[in-house]
Amino acid sequence: MTTGTATKKEKKFRGIVVINHASCKGCAFCVEFCPTKALALEKGFNAKGYHPPYLATPELCNGCDMCGLFCPDFAIFGYREKLEQAA
Amino acid sequence: MSELRENPVNEYLRLDRLPSIWCPGCGIGTTVNCFTRALTESKLDLDKVAIVSGIGCTGRVAGYMNLDSFHTTHGRAIPFATGLKLANPDLKVVVYSGDGDLSAIGGNHLVHAARRNADLLVVCVNNFTYGMTGGQVTPTTPISAVASTTPYGAYEETFNLPNLMDACGAVYVARWTAFHVRQIAKSMGEGLKKKGFRFIEIIAPCPTLYLRRNKLGDGLDEMKYYKEKSVVKNGADTREVGLDYHDKIVVGKFVDRERPTLEEAMDKRFTDVLGAKYVPYTSPGKQPLA
Secondary structure, three states: OOOOOOOOOOOOEEEEEEEOHHHOOOOOHHHHHOOOOOEEEOOOOOOOOOOOEEEOOHHHOOOOOHHHHHOOOOOEEEEEEEOOOOO | OOOOOOOOOHHHEOHHHOOOOOOOOOOHHHHHHHHHHHHHHHOOOHHHEEEEEOOOOHHHHHHHEOOEEEEOOOOOHHHHHHHHHHHOOOOEEEEEEEHHHHHHHOHHHHHHHHHHOOOOEEEEEEOOOEOOOOOEOOOOOOOOOOEOOEOOOOOOOOOOHHHHHHHHOOOEEEEEEOOOHHHHHHHHHHHHHOOOOEEEEEEOOOHHHHHHHOOOOOHHHHHHHHHHHEEEOOOOOHHHOOOOOOOOEEEEEEEEOOOOOHHHHHHHHHHHHHHHHOOOOOOOOOOOOO
């Protein structure tokens, strides 16, 4: 309680995205259709010369697995991890 | 702390066959994701699910999925699947193929399987072209679209696949685009539960041949176009859902009805005529000895 502003509702889980760089073909479906726009394409390349995605703003990710549903190369998926409630 | 997780799709895939041959921006892999989600939701015994494909880019699905599968000759996925279902009625048989394979080369089989109401779930991934053989014109290529065999634009009237299947008597007809992932998964789930000839058409981008030749951008541009231009009309009259070149796409579940399947009709007819002499076929190994 450092500030006087209303505290945000405490999150019960956090979203985690797992990316398999080797099988990504850089189509950017995951980046475009992420509901919270948490993903972005990397500047770097993978072994095949494509730009794989990365979790640019981790606090936006809610683990909905929409990226996993869109990915045509089964290279990305998201899930929710329960956070331990602060006492 | 979190343990290392595996992609939920992996248990349905033959990982030694991956990476797939599909181009970057192709929509077929997306539909496979939806299919695996539908399989998970349906809680079917995977030993009782068989997937049959013809030839083509979409025909590779049977090879990538870790189910009992068969990669048939060009256009003959449906006759093989019909035989499979008749010989082993316990199986859930899914035909997963492309528009060229199902509606052109196997057009006759598609029409007659729908007419007879063979107990199959047919997933037709429609990318408006023959993707694997070099982008030739198919019965679904819209008028004025350029293909390798129609350099001045296609001029033949196209198949309206939902209408064709509706007219032939399919019990379940739906169309989605590769953008509608949740709806595809739901539709496939409904299809897996239903009996009879179920037909799901999925419009998918072909970035290398169809989109590049027609200067429509890459797969992502096409997906954005699906998002903008598709109109969901569940229960729409299938006569009005034809596709024009780069125009709006009517999607939704168009037909959901009941009709006796091929096996049910056969059993009923033979029981009516032969009475107690007729022993309905159940499955291999369960037949009474002669």
